[in-house]
Amino acid sequence: MKLFDVYPLLDINIVKGENCKVWDDKGTEYLDLYGGHAVISIGHSHPHYVDAICQQVKKLGFYSNSVINDLQVKLAERLGKISGYPEYSLFVINSGAEANENALKLASFHTGKKKVLAFDKAFHGRTSLTVEATDNPNIIAPINANNLVTHLPFNDIKAFEKEILEGDVCAVIIEPIQGVGGIRVVSKEFLQSIRSLCTQNNVVLIMDEIQCGYGRSGKFFSHQHADIKADIITVAKGIANGFPMAALLIAPQFQAKHGLLGTTFGGNHLACSAALAVLDVFESDSLMDNATQVGNYLMQELAKIEGIKEIRGQGLMIGLEFDSPIKELRNQLVYKEHVFTGVSGTHVLRLLPPLTLTKADADIFIGKLKKAMKA
Template sequence: MKLFDVYPLFDVNIVKGKGCKVWDENGQEYLDLYGGHAVISIGHAHPHYIEKVTEQLNKLGFYSNSVINKLQVELAERLGRISGYDDYQLFLINSGAEANENALKLASFTNGRTRVLSAEKAFHGRTSLAVEVTNNPKIIAPINDNGHVTYLPLNDLQAWEQELQKGDVCAVILECIQGVGGIKMVTKEFAQGLQRLCKQYGTVLICDEIQCGYGRSGKFFAHQWLDIRPDIITVAKGIANGFPMAGVLISPAFKPVYGQLGTTFGGNHLACAAALAVLDVFEEEHLVENANEVGSYLMEKLKAIDSPHIQDVRGRGLMIGIDLDCPHADVRKPLIYDQHCFTGCAGQNILRLLPPLCLTKQDADLFIEKLNKILNTL
């Protein structure tokens, strides 16, 4: 048997990591500005994380959600306090797509509607409902194309109002910083207007914080820069620093009904131990604040680069897009193979930076040096 070939792979086998560095099987060191696609929040192989996960594994790795798991209760309480959502409810599952599936499902259970508004260039996952609200026809199979979703231009409040005033919209789902869409930013005016309209027309407002949340933007959630408070928030990626986990934060206005939602693996003991270790490190090392400070520093350095190949730099915290005048592969490939630095990408010409939140200014300077070397060869 061989692997089903779904990704074009770089010819690098990463076997070890520490902080913002990773090493391949030949011992070559790489600077990690990708973070395993925004998943590594506290850094690779953090000693506290290793200690807490190992400690839990030596006790109990998994048991059914049919019995009390006090680690889930502790995680909900701490996440609520740290994020500013201590009055919300937490449902734990395994992945970002699953979080969005359950958020949309809960919205529909609540108001009985079926139509959803999503933004152009949005990405919300690859499973049934999650892929249907993703604005990419290449990954929506015929079985998922059920006509539930209307895609609208980001930040065009009038277009969204025209749809919401029809009174049949179940939910609005929104990334406050689009990741796959190219680090496109939601404006405060649009976000606040959209929240007002959702309340007016009985529509559930879902903020997808899977990539832009969990400290990445320099606040715990990206929507907190916009002074809104959504009905439902979805999280994943950085929540457990690489252990598969996700969550749905649910307004107290929603009342649970047994049997509507459920999960086998979600919120298992190992996952909760990992997620609690992440929150420990967030608080002890002030990583959300670091993301804001170092992200601002890196943005300034990037904007100061005198190169015709950089068209724009945008983002918040440690979620940054570099808009190039050439295909991103022209820069990304030599960054990996020649300068030994990982980045992400979006669209055809955007480098996407999603490093661990422990990135230092020295790491940022090193990246600028490596990037300049590549830009100067184009």
């Protein structure tokens, strides 16, 4: 048997990681400004994180959600406090797509309606509902094409207002900073207008914070830059630093009913121990402040480089758009300069490093980027 050919793979086998660096099986060291697709929030192999998982697996790795799990209770309390959402409820699951899928279902249960508003260039997942909310017709299978989702222009409040007033909208789902869409930041005014119109029209506002949340923007959730609250917030990626985990933060007005939602592996003991260790490091190492300081520094220094068309982002979620395709530039970075970055489309480099990135790391990257651009 061979692997199903799903991803175009770099010809590199990564076998070791430490903080913002990884090594391949030949011993080559790489600076990681991709963070395993924004997953590595506290750095690779953080000692406290490793110890927490090892200690937990010695006691109990898994038991089902048919019994009390004190780690879930503790995680809900800690996450509510650090995120600014202490009055919300937590539903812990396994992946970002699963989080968004459950959020959309919960919104429809709550309102009795079925239409969803999303935005151009959005990416929300590959499950039944989320793939339709994703603005990419190439990944929507015939069985998923139910025409329940309308995609609207990003940051266009007039188009949004017109659509929501037509009625039967159960939910609006939006990434405050689009990741796959090219690190496009929603305006504060747009988010505030969406919040107001959702409240007026009994529409559930879902903030997809799967990639842009968990401290990456400098605040715990990126929509908090607009001083608003969401009805449901979905998280994954950095929540457990690489251990498969995701969650919904659910407003008090949603009524729980046994059987509507469920999960087998979600919120298992190992996942919760990993997530609690992440929050420990967030607080002890002031990672949100670091994301702001190093992210601002990095964008300021990048702005001095000629040849970059546009720099977008907040904190340590940065997009570099170029006039020409960046395939060869990225290859130079990976294979010659030994730096990992992400991409978006054909013209944007995505920087999604661990939130532990230092100014010294940023300087190394800038030097290597300049060399790659001249190659």
